[in-house]
Structure formats: C-alpha cells, structure tokens
Amino acid sequence: MFRNTARCLDALLVIAGGLLAHWMRFSTPIALSDVERLLIAFNCVLVLLLFPGFGVYETWRGKALAPVLARVAAAWLTVVATALVLAFTLHRMDTVSRLWFGYSTLISGVLLIAARCAMHVVLRSLRRRGMNARTVAIVGAPGFARTLLAHLEHAPQAGFKPVCFFDTGAMTDALGTDIEGAHNYGARLNRLPVLTDLNAFAARVREERVNEVWLALPLSQEHTIYRFTHTFRHDFVNLRFIPDVRGLSLFNHTLVDVVGLPTLNLSATPFSPPQMWPKLMFDRLFAALALLMLAPVFIALAIGIKLTSPGPVFFRQTRKGVDGQPFAIYKFRSMSVHQEAHGQVTQATRNDSRVTKLGGFMRRTSLDELPQFLNVLLGQMSVVGPRPHAVEHDDLYKDQVYGYMHRYRIKPGITGWAQVNGYRGATTKVEKMEARVKFDLFYIHNWSFWFDMKIVFITIFKGFIGRNAF
Structure with a gap:
C-alpha cells in the first residue's frame, strides 16, 4: 500500500515539475504543447517502471539518508536521459524548449528529493515517539546482546523495538529439554524477558507477531543458526544474521560486494573515499594557508638553525x-648532525646533548613539526591523525602493542587525539605506547570531520606545549 502511494506521489511530482517549469518559461501553467505532454507522460511511465529497479521504494529503516537520496537522483537522471533519447528518436527535440526541459528536470528532481527528505523527517519523528516501529527478538549471548540493545537505544529513529531475548548460553538440548530447567520468563536483560527454550521462544514470536529475529551469533555457531532458520522456515518473520566478530578485528565490520560475493571486512581501511572528501579538502586548504601565513616563521627558524649549528635546515626521515x-x-x-648505527633510532631524552638550544625550544613548542604541512600538501599526511613513528619503532612495538599497526589504516597526522590528551614526545615504556595507541584507535573508531575540527581547536589553544617533549 505504501509503495503504491509513493509511486503515485512520484508521478504527481513529475507532472508538477513540468507544469512549474512551463509557468517559469512561458508565464502560463496550463497551455502545454503536445510534445511537452508526451515527455511528461513518458517520464511518469518511466518513473513507475525504473524507480523500483533502482531500489527507490525499498525500506529506509535503519539506513542513512544520503545513500537513499543518491539512489533517487540516479534513478531520476536515468529517466531524463531515456526521455531525451525518445525525443531525438521521434525527431521532436527541435520543437521542445531546452530551457523548459532543463527547468522541468531540475524542479522535478528537487521535488522528488525534497519529498524523501520530508518523509524521512516525519518517519524519524514518529519512530522516536514509538510509532511505526518493527518489533525485534534478539538471539545470542548476553554480552553482544547488550551491545545491540545499546545501539538500538541510541538510534530510536530507526524504529526497531526489542521485545525479548533468547540466551543461547542456556539453550535446550536436541530433545527440547531446558538445560536451566525452566522457560525462565522471570529473568531480564535490560528490561527484556529472557527465554532459554527454543520452542517457547518460537511460540512467543508467533503469538506476538514479532517482525524480525536477529541472530547475534559468532560465525562458528553454524548449527545454532540452522536450528533457528529451520524453526522459522514456515513463518513470515525476517531472520537477520548479525555476526559477533568483536574479537577478530579492531575496526567496525562492513559487508561489501567483491566479484558478486558478499564479503565481511575484518580488517580493512575503515572509510570510503567519499567519506574522506571533507577531510581531504580541509587538509589541502589548511596546509596551503598555514604555509603561506607561517612563511616568515619558516625563514626566521631556518636562519636560526643555520647560525646556531652546522648542517641542513630540514631533517628528513622515512615514516609509514x-x-x-x-x-x-x-x-x-x-x-646536531650525528650518525647512529644502522636500524637504530635513539629517542631524545631530557637534557640530551644532541639537542641544540634552538632545537630544544622548537621541540617543546612543536615548531619543529611545522614543515610537515608540506607533507600534508603533498597528500602524504593529514592535519589530524595518529602520529607516525620511526620505522625502527614500528618494528619494535608492532609485536608488543595490540593493534599498533592498525593506526596506519588512515593517513598519519601532524596532531592527533593522543597528542591533545598529553601523549607527546618520547615513549620510553611499552605502557605509554599502549596508552597512545588506545587513543589513536579511539579516534579511528569515532572519526568524523567535526571530531577533526575539535582536535584542531584543542591543539591551537593547548596542544603546542608539552611537558613530555624535549
């Protein structure tokens, strides 16, 4: 019913776009030419035929708005391109106002997208109030179930309402006898009733007409998954498998298509290129502006380095x-210029004789890091990200600190979440490196463009000076 209504509404919006375009072009909304009527009618038919193929009328529940709007825009552009082919085929394009056609395409597209936005806002509001919700029964271990329930609690706009939980840790044996000795209706998990008998669970799902059953199970429990799919094989309930892979990787796991096969990312780059575009644009613009504004400081420091110690102005080192x-x-x-044994990098220590007087000042104030804006401009680094360490230190810590190399799944940065939380300078103990890596991984897990802006502002106001930098 809803999908049919949405299709009719889309057709009406296409008609409205054509009429508004005619009014804008000719100052009259009614006197359409025969070719304009034909194109509008053809667009309506194509919308009804092609939009379902693009998945425009699939459920949005639990999905982000941007991909939905992108799908609508792609479907509408396909409709318009097909209409153009029709007009050229019928040799009637010369009788169509190109300005009207452009107005019609733009206005109808805006109306289609605006309608989705309005519906999205309305549904989010209704679902936050508990309306238009789909009931969910969760199957799994209590630990992972609590994680799922926390996600649902923080996303009420998705419209999923958990109603009961089946604890696989107390699952019945093959004969159907409850291992715990009772149906356990009295037990609770986050205010949800906990069941341990499969037959009782299935009966409850059917009696309460539960919409979905989520199997939150490890990949190894194939037999348990089969038991539930077999139990509900005759029921019209949505079964969803949410694999519990928390112990396999440090990153969120996404399902992607690889040569037509559904593939679960266990350890891969956590963000797609489109997600990183704002960060990429900010990095280049910020780096260019910083280099321009700090040019006098660069010149002054370069002169100071040359006057206070022999050797080059810049220090170059290979990093990952x-x-x-x-x-x-x-x-x-x-x-001061010095030689170290191959494969060895000695970190600076307090009162290190190798550090020049000007060098000590630059290290304490992070002025020695400023040339890294060149690396940002070249696309090798980001303004914000995990700090890159010497390759020799990577080799040392990668086997001692869990998740250490996962820091390099994104571009390293000039400043980072660890640095603004006090983890700057030398790391003489494994415990210090573990703490730094913990902050870096938190940043990767919770990255957003606004998180970057927060770190930049904190760095500007308090992150340049550090007691641990010497």
Whole structure:
C-alpha cells in the first residue's frame, strides 16, 4: 500500500515539475504543447517502471539518508536521459524548449528529493515517539546482546523495538529439554524477558507477531543458526544474521560486494573515499594557508638553525603512511648532525646533548613539526591523525602493542587525539605506547570531520606545549 502511494506521489511530482517549469518559461501553467505532454507522460511511465529497479521504494529503516537520496537522483537522471533519447528518436527535440526541459528536470528532481527528505523527517519523528516501529527478538549471548540493545537505544529513529531475548548460553538440548530447567520468563536483560527454550521462544514470536529475529551469533555457531532458520522456515518473520566478530578485528565490520560475493571486512581501511572528501579538502586548504601565513616563521627558524649549528635546515626521515606506504617526513633539524648505527633510532631524552638550544625550544613548542604541512600538501599526511613513528619503532612495538599497526589504516597526522590528551614526545615504556595507541584507535573508531575540527581547536589553544617533549 505504501509503495503504491509513493509511486503515485512520484508521478504527481513529475507532472508538477513540468507544469512549474512551463509557468517559469512561458508565464502560463496550463497551455502545454503536445510534445511537452508526451515527455511528461513518458517520464511518469518511466518513473513507475525504473524507480523500483533502482531500489527507490525499498525500506529506509535503519539506513542513512544520503545513500537513499543518491539512489533517487540516479534513478531520476536515468529517466531524463531515456526521455531525451525518445525525443531525438521521434525527431521532436527541435520543437521542445531546452530551457523548459532543463527547468522541468531540475524542479522535478528537487521535488522528488525534497519529498524523501520530508518523509524521512516525519518517519524519524514518529519512530522516536514509538510509532511505526518493527518489533525485534534478539538471539545470542548476553554480552553482544547488550551491545545491540545499546545501539538500538541510541538510534530510536530507526524504529526497531526489542521485545525479548533468547540466551543461547542456556539453550535446550536436541530433545527440547531446558538445560536451566525452566522457560525462565522471570529473568531480564535490560528490561527484556529472557527465554532459554527454543520452542517457547518460537511460540512467543508467533503469538506476538514479532517482525524480525536477529541472530547475534559468532560465525562458528553454524548449527545454532540452522536450528533457528529451520524453526522459522514456515513463518513470515525476517531472520537477520548479525555476526559477533568483536574479537577478530579492531575496526567496525562492513559487508561489501567483491566479484558478486558478499564479503565481511575484518580488517580493512575503515572509510570510503567519499567519506574522506571533507577531510581531504580541509587538509589541502589548511596546509596551503598555514604555509603561506607561517612563511616568515619558516625563514626566521631556518636562519636560526643555520647560525646556531652546522648542517641542513630540514631533517628528513622515512615514516609509514596510510596502509604502510613509506614517505619522507620533514622537520626542522633540532639536533646536531650525528650518525647512529644502522636500524637504530635513539629517542631524545631530557637534557640530551644532541639537542641544540634552538632545537630544544622548537621541540617543546612543536615548531619543529611545522614543515610537515608540506607533507600534508603533498597528500602524504593529514592535519589530524595518529602520529607516525620511526620505522625502527614500528618494528619494535608492532609485536608488543595490540593493534599498533592498525593506526596506519588512515593517513598519519601532524596532531592527533593522543597528542591533545598529553601523549607527546618520547615513549620510553611499552605502557605509554599502549596508552597512545588506545587513543589513536579511539579516534579511528569515532572519526568524523567535526571530531577533526575539535582536535584542531584543542591543539591551537593547548596542544603546542608539552611537558613530555624535549
């Protein structure tokens, strides 16, 4: 019923777009030409035929709005392109006002997208109030079930209402006898009734007409998954498998299509390129502006370095970038020129004799890091991200600190969440590196463009000076 109504509404919006375009072009909304009527009618027919194929009328529940709008826009552009082919085929394009056609395409597209936005806002509001909800029964272990329930509690706009929980840890044996000795209706998990008998659980799902059953189980419990799919094989209830893979990787797991096969990412780059566009644009613009504004500081520091110690102005060292790609990082030289054994990098310590007087000042105030804006401009680094360490330190800590190399799944940064929380300078103990990595992984898990802006502002106001930098 809803889908048919949505299709009719889309057709009406296409007609309205054509009429508004005619009014804008010719100052009259009614006197359409025969070709204009034909194109509008053809667009309506194509909307009814093609939009379902693009998945426009699939449920939006639990999905982000942007992909839905992108799908609508792609479907509408396909309709318009097909209409153009028809007009050229009938040799009637010369009788159509190109301005009207452009207005019609734009206005109808805006109306179709605006209607989705309005419906999205209305449904979110209704679902937050408990209306238009789909009931869900969760199957799994209590630990992962609590994680799912927390997600649902923080996303009421999705419209999923949990009603009961089946604890597989107390599952019945093959004969149907309850291992715990009772149906356990009295037990509770986050205010939800807990069941341990499969037959009682199935009966409750049927009696309460539960819409969906979520199997929140480890990948190894194939037999348990089969038991539930077999139990509900004659029921019209949506069974969803939500694999419990929390122990397999540090990143959120996404399902992607690889050569037509559904593939679960256990450890992969956590963000798609479109997600990173705002970060990429900010990095380049911010780096260019910083280099321009700090040019006098660069010149003054370069002169100071040359006057206070012999050697080059810049210090270059190989570091790992995104996905472990090596690059040469730039810093102002803060130590006297010296040689170290191959494969060894000695971190600076307090009162280190190798650090020059000007170098000590630059290290304490992070001025030695400023040339890294060149790395940002070249696309090798980001303004915000996990700090890259010397390759020798990577080799040292990658086997001692769990998740250490996952830091390089995104571009390293000039500043980061660990740095603004006090983890700057040398890391002489494994415990310090573990804490730094913990902050870096938290940043990756919770990344957003506005999180980057927060770190930038914190860095500006308090992140340049550090007691641990010497």
